Amino acid sequence: MAKLYFRYGAMGSSKTANAIMVQYNYQERGQNALMLKPRLDHRDGERIVGSRSGLSAPCRYIEELDDIDLSGCNCIIVDEAQFLTKAQVRQLVDLVDNRDIPVICYGLRADFQGNLFEGSTWLMAWADTVEEIKTVCWCGRKATFNARVMNGRVVKSGEQILLGGNESYVALCRKHWASGALAPIEVRRISQGKRAYLPLLMEADPSERMIERYLDSGELYVLLADGQTASTAVIQDMGNGVIELCNIATAKEYRGRGYASRLVRQLLSLCHGRCERVEVGTDEGTVPFYERFGFQRAYVRKNFFAENYDPPIVENGVTLKDMQVLSLKMH
Numbered sequence: 001m002a003k004l005y006f007r008y009g010a011m012g013s014s015k016t017a018n019a020i021m022v023q024y025n026y027q028e029r030g031q032n033a034l035m036l037k038p039r040l041d042h043r044d045g046e047r048i049v050g051s052r053s054g055l056s057a058p059c060r061y062i063e064e065l066d067d068i069d070l071s072g073c074n075c076i077i078v079d080e081a082q083f084l085t086k087a088q089v090r091q092l093v094d095l096v097d098n099r100d101i102p103v104i105c106y107g108l109r110a111d112f113q114g115n116l117f118e119g120s121t122w123l124m125a126w127a128d129t130v131e132e133i134k135t136v137c138w139c140g141r142k143a144t145f146n147a148r149v150m151n152g153r154v155v156k157s158g159e160q161i162l163l164g165g166n167e168s169y170v171a172l173c174r175k176h177w178a179s180g181a182l183a184p185i186e187v188r189r190i191s192q193g194k195r196a197y198l199p200l201l202m203e204a205d206p207s208e209r210m211i212e213r214y215l216d217s218g219e220l221y222v223l224l225a226d227g228q229t230a231s232t233a234v235i236q237d238m239g240n241g242v243i244e245l246c247n248i249a250t251a252k253e254y255r256g257r258g259y260a261s262r263l264v265r266q267l268l269s270l271c272h273g274r275c276e277r278v279e280v281g282t283d284e285g286t287v288p289f290y291e292r293f294g295f296q297r298a299y300v301r302k303n304f305f306a307e308n309y310d311p312p313i314v315e316n317g318v319t320l321k322d323m324q325v326l327s328l329k330m331h
């Protein structure tokens with residue numbers, strides 16, 4: 001007997017990554033698992049499910065379900081199932097009961113105000129199996145709420161679904177959702193929407209062309225102070241046991257508080273066990289900053305700044321010319 005599953009969890013609980021893994025497991029056994037998601041607006045968006053960890057897979061829209069040939073379909077997986085309508089959940093129930101196809105739905109339980117979504121309501125009511133995928137609040141308690149954060153503040157009013165807005169969501173425990181307290185200091189890896197950080201990244205490296213060379217392939221980390229982006233940094237695996245640390249920038253209003261140092265220290269601990277040495281290329285004036293972490297002068301890239309930057313970079317009245325490359329051995 002096929003079953004209807006609802007696996008719910010707060011933002012960042014790896015629901016989409018789980019969905020993609022389940023599909024992969026079916027494919028590994030030579031079986032077919034159809035990936036679906038609700039179409040959220042009338043534009044013809046991308047038929048792709050994507051997780052924060054960077055995994056993605058092609059999918060179809062649940063609105064197209066009537067046109068999809070389900071013969072040979074061993075399982076249906078639905079991502080973003082909170083956005084299903086009652087009728088769509090009903091349609092899935094019928095597939096389970098009448099076609100004997102298992103359906104696994106992944107979604108949020110409640111919206112940013114703590115109200116059930118339509119899809120979650122009916123999945124909670126009708127699923128054979130309801131399972132929680134857990135994640136934690138910054139305080140260590142279980143995160144059960146999804147806070148909508150705009151300009152670094154938790155907001156409690158607005159439309160249930162905002163399309164194309166500049167809001168973000170953070171999983172919090174009930175207590176911190178209620179009080180609106182975001183982590184005082186938090187480092188996060190950014191996998192999607194990296195270009196939104198370009199203005200800050202360009203403060204450390206004024207050449208967008210240079211940033212483009214490592215932004216996609218590198219790992220972007222940000223330090224959030226009370227939910228606001230204070231510092232950024234990128235690490236990039238250069239091969240041969242070398243990780244390059246680049247683009248350490250701190251927004252003007254957050255300078256002088258040690259945030260960049262904190263971010264560098266955390267990234268260096270991340271690099272432990274991943275490489276033999278960490279390298280950073282910088283100008284003479286910033287060398288002492290890195291020496292504090294144990295970096296040592298390795299070599300000089302003559303005229304690097306002079307040849308790669310037009311207009312030239314001027315720091316404290318000095319036009320940058322050579323790049324000093326520093327190296328730190330990881331033990």
Ligand SMILES: [Zn+2]
Binds near residue numbers: 140141
């Ligand atoms: Zn908490």
